[in-house]
Amino acid sequence: xxxxxxxxxxxxxxxxxxxxxxxxxxxxxxxxxxxxxxxxxxxxxxxxxxxxxxxxxxxxxxxxxxxxxxxxxxxxxxxxxxxxxxxxxxxxxxxxxxxxxxxxxxxxxxxxxxxxxxxxxxxxxxxxxxxxxxxxxxxxxxxxxxxxxxxxxxxxxxxxxxxxxxxx
Numbered sequence: 165x166x167x168x169x170x171x172x173x174x175x176x177x178x179x180x181x182x183x184x185x186x187x188x189x190x191x192x193x194x195x196x197x198x199x200x201x202x203x204x205x206x207x208x209x210x211x212x213x214x215x216x217x218x219x220x221x222x223x224x225x226x227x228x229x230x231x232x233x234x235x236x237x238x239x240x241x242x243x244x245x246x247x248x249x250x251x252x253x254x255x256x257x258x259x260x261x262x263x264x265x266x267x268x269x270x271x272x273x274x275x276x277x278x279x280x281x282x283x284x285x286x287x288x289x290x291x292x293x294x295x296x297x298x299x300x301x302x303x304x305x306x307x308x309x310x311x312x313x314x315x316x317x318x319x320x321x322x323x324x325x326x327x328x329x330x331x332x
Contacts, residue, residue, distance in 0.1 A: 168244075171251035173258055178219055180251075181228070184236045185217070191235065193217075199234045208234060222259070225252045 165183035193210035200208035207230045216223045232238045254264045
C-alpha cells in the first residue's frame with residue numbers, strides 16, 4: 165500500500181483505500197456502514213462506498229476520513245488522519261488541474277481563521293500554464309467500451325459477398 169503522504173492521483177487513493185480495507189479484515193460494505201452509523205445516521209453509506217471502491221466516483225473528504233477511521237482505526241485529529249486529509253487535497257488539486265498544495269499552504273489551512281490573516285481562498289496562478297486535468301479512468305474505459313462495441317457490431321454484421329451455389 166502506498167503511504168498517504170505519497171498519494172497524488174485518484175487511482176493511487178483508490179488503491180490505498182482498497183489495500184487498507186483488505187489489510188484490516190476485508191469487511192463487507194454492510195459491516196463498514198454499520199460501524200459508521202451513529203444515532204441512526206450512516207456516515208459511510210454502502211452505496212456511496214461501493215461506488216467509490218468500484219472506481220465510479222471519488223470519495224468526499226468526509227467519506228474518506230470516516231472510512232479511514234472505521235476501516236483503519238485512524239482517529240480524527242491525529243497526524244495519520246491529517247496525512248489522509250492532505251492526500252485527499254492533493255488528489256482534488258490533481259483532478260482540477262491545479263498545482264498540488266504545498267506543505268506551507270496545508271499548514272495555513274489548519275490554523276483557525278482568527279489566527280490567519282485575511283486572504284482570498286484562491287490558489288495563485290502558476291508561472292507556467294497548467295495542463296488540463298486528465299480524464300478519469302472511468303471516462304477512458306467508457307470511451308474504450310464505446311469503440312469495442314462498434315467493432316463488435318461491425319464484426320457481427322453479415323459479410324457482403326454474393327452467395328454462389330456449390331455443385332452446379
